[in-house]
């Protein structure tokens with residue numbers, strides 16, 4: 001009899017536990033259903049199309065690739081269809097290279113299904129990103145073409161005419177020089193001139209890789225008036241690209257030509273794929289104090305940074321991958337390995353020279369933050385075989401300079417100064433007559 005009240009108490013506890021369990025179950029379901037979509041974004045580009053779902057908690061996502069017709073089916077668990085998610089349907093642009101349309105539906109009570117109808121077969125990469133900068137949790141779907149584009153092939157195609165023209169001109173110069181010596185212009189008998197005139201120094205087209213910083217999910221620095229670094233630097237980069245295109249012995253290559261994110265190592269890899277003779281990364285600076293001003297030019301440092309500011313700046317620019325959203329699992333380990341292993345002494349020496357030429361030209365009309373090329377560990381400057389510089393064109397965080405950076409005439413002047421700096425550098429350091437690639 002003594003035991004009876006105890007039993008009753010135990011029974012009562014059991015019931016409570018059951019009840020508690022039930023309540024827990026309910027609230028779990030609530031949380032799962034409560035995952036809220038905060039934003040949906042789509043970033044189309046020739047390289048790949050990225051779709052980002054931003055939510056207040058991490059989403060569980062599964063996917064399958066189907067053919068005939070090509071489509072990608074993505075199921076998101078613990079989600080109810082809401083207007084933000086439905087917006088995605090309207091965000092697909094007709095000129096998206098890979099996605100023709102997106103369909104969104106409540107597949108099961110707590111599963112939302114997204115169907116991407118595709119224009120060609122793709123290799124998807126799905127990954128999630130934890131909150132960083134102004135972003136909450138992000139689920140990212142990168143749709144890469146099954147047959148990736150070859151940047152060198154595209155560049156050779158687009159610059160074929162110029163290459164032929166340069167070869168023709170080199171031949172004509174040689175013949176003219178020969179005729180000047182009163183020798184008959186017979187092709188086989190042409191002697192090699194001891195000191196070639198400047199017009200003959202460039203035996204092949206010089207390739208300049210232009211790298212507009214940030215893009216897509218990564219806006220870069222933002223000015224007080226709301227200007228985004230990614231837009232300003234793309235505009236300056238395109239102006240520089242046009243100017244280089246207008247030169248008979250140079251061709252430009254842009255690491256991105258639209259508003260989309262390119263991981264830092266991919267920018268380096270692209271420049272190496274096209275056999276770039278020079279790599280120029282274009283940025284706009286930001287600092288806590290709004291009066292900081294002037295342009296800076298950076299080269300890579302072997303160890304350490306030439307100043308605390310330089311180190312701070314490198315950390316800021318290197319954070320691009322975190323904010324822009326890089327799929328760590330598929331990170332190009334081959335490039336990373338190469339970058340770590342190879343000696344960069346010669347590259348740094350050339351980069352400092354190229355940087356000084358550019359800095360001098362910019363200093364001709366704009367204030368400089370530092371009078372000499374600074375050095376720091378910028379990830380984007382680590383191609384072991386390409387002289388590489390990073391230009392902070394001005395401080396977007398300085399209201400006066402933000403206004404200048406938005407001014408088209410000022411953007412032209414900056415682009416022109418960079419071009420003149422590049423020409424100064426190559427006049428002193430003509431690239432050897434080899435083709436690194438092709």
Ligand SMILES: [Zn+2]
Pocket residue numbers: 213214220221229283284317
């Ligand atoms: Zn930047």
